[in-house]
Each structure stands twice: as structure tokens, then as C-alpha cells.
Amino acid sequence: MKRIVNIILSFVLILGLCIPAYAEETKTIDELLAPYQNAIDKVNGELGSNIYIPDKNKEKFYNNVKHMSPSEVENLLRNEYKDITSGKPFITQSEPNSYTKSYAMKNGQKKQDTSPMHVRQDIMQTAPISYNSQMFLNSTVFSATGASGTYIYETINSYGSSWPSDYTGYHFEVDSGSYSLSSNKKNCTVTLRGHPEDAYGSALTLSLTEKVTFSVD
Numbered sequence: 001m002k003r004i005v006n007i008i009l010s011f012v013l014i015l016g017l018c019i020p021a022y023a024e025e026t027k028t029i030d031e032l033l034a035p036y037q038n039a040i041d042k043v044n045g046e047l048g049s050n051i052y053i054p055d056k057n058k059e060k061f062y063n064n065v066k067h068m069s070p071s072e073v074e075n076l077l078r079n080e081y082k083d084i085t086s087g088k089p090f091i092t093q094s095e096p097n098s099y100t101k102s103y104a105m106k107n108g109q110k111k112q113d114t115s116p117m118h119v120r121q122d123i124m125q126t127a128p129i130s131y132n133s134q135m136f137l138n139s140t141v142f143s144a145t146g147a148s149g150t151y152i153y154e155t156i157n158s159y160g161s162s163w164p165s166d167y168t169g170y171h172f173e174v175d176s177g178s179y180s181l182s183s184n185k186k187n188c189t190v191t192l193r194g195h196p197e198d199a200y201g202s203a204l205t206l207s208l209t210e211k212v213t214f215s216v217d
Contacts, residue, residue, distance in 0.1 A: 039074035061201035103160040104177025133172035152185035173197035
């Protein structure tokens with residue numbers, strides 16, 4: 001009987017030791033983010049900024065900063081906000097493939113067809129927009145002769161925003177977008193709506209709209 005009692009007590013003791021560890025493992029994402037949210041609140045109070053973590057980015061933000069202390073995150077966000085309000089020039093990067101993209105639409109079509117009678121090919125066009133970003137338009141253009149001034153937009157394959165892949169500050173993150181072609185299909189006007197967001201997942205409560213008209217010739 002004494003042996004049975006000892007076994008039961010041992011089981012209860014082991015169970016009691018396991019409960020804190022289990023409770024630690026089952027913290028909610030909001031509980032895990034609480035120290036970093038305090039850092040965000042401190043920066044907002046100090047600078048008058050409006051930094052927040054979108055619901056869809058909570059896990060992304062935590063995974064990106066969990067190796068950092070709240071004070072390190074505080075300094076990071078403070079410096080990022082100061083950078084975008086200081087009027088610093090855009091970061092430039094010459095390699096076309098070294099950009100991160102936020103798509104408003106993506107079809108993924110690839111076409112190139114050249115014959116003595118016509119030319120059909122994919123082109124990529126870009127234009128600078130706010131928050132160290134650029135708008136891009138990937139399209140398929142067509143010409144019956146290949147002569148200058150005869151090209152038209154045949155298909156719009158994708159469009160959105162992009163920014164240098166090594167840039168971690170606030171960029172133009174796309175929420176939605178639309179495009180319209182002129183009656184002669186030589187101009188395409190792209191409208192993007194979005195908000196500022198950094199590589200870690202934090203964002204600013206600002207609604208951004210950018211409109212650019214691209215020309216095929």
C-alpha cells in the first residue's frame with residue numbers, strides 16, 4: 001500500500017512539474033508579442049508615429065524579432081521611422097532580379113514570338129513611387145510590323161510594387177490594385193492601393209494610393 005501511495009505522489013509531482021512547461025509552450029501569439037508591443041507603444045508615444053502589427057503579420061513579425069530584445073526592436077523601429085521622415089534619398093540597386101515584389105495581379109505568362117510579319121514579347125516597365133519602392137508592370141506587347149510606334153499592350157501579366165531585396169525599412173505594400181488600357185491600347189494606367197510596411201512585418205496606419213500611366217512606345 002505504501003508503495004502505491006509513493007507511486008501516486010511521484011506521478012502528481014511529475015505532472016506538477018510539466019504543467020508550467022506546457023503552459024509556456026501554449027502561449028498565444030499576442031502574449032508572445034506583448035513585450036514587443038510595449039516597445040512599439042513607446043516609440044509611438046515618443047515620435048508621434050502610428051506603427052502597428054497587422055493581424056496577418058503577427059506570426060511573421062514574431063519570427064523575425066524573437067531573437068531580439070524588446071529594446072533592440074524599439075531602437076530598430078525608431079530608426080526606421082526617423083529614416084522615412086528625414087527625407088533621405090531612395091536606395092538604388094541596379095540588379096533587376098534583386099528586388100522583392102508585392103503583387104496586385106500575377107498571371108505568370110511568358111511570351112516571345114518574332115516573325116517577319118509581327119513581334120510579340122514580354123516587357124517589364126517600372127516607375128518610382130513612395131517609400132523607397134517602384135511600381136512595376138509586366139506585359140505582353142504586340143506589333144504587326146515591329147516598327148516604332150506600332151506596338152500595343154496585348155496582355156497585362158502582372159503589376160504591383162517592388163523594392164531592393166536588401167532593404168528592410170518601410171516599403172509600399174500592396175493591398176489592392178487595378179489597371180485600365182487606353183482605347184488604342186498604347187497606354188496602361190495602373191493604380192495601387194496599400195500601406196507602408198517593413199521587412200519584419202510592422203506597418204504604419206497610412207492609406208497610400210499611387211497611379212502611374214505607362215506607355216508601350
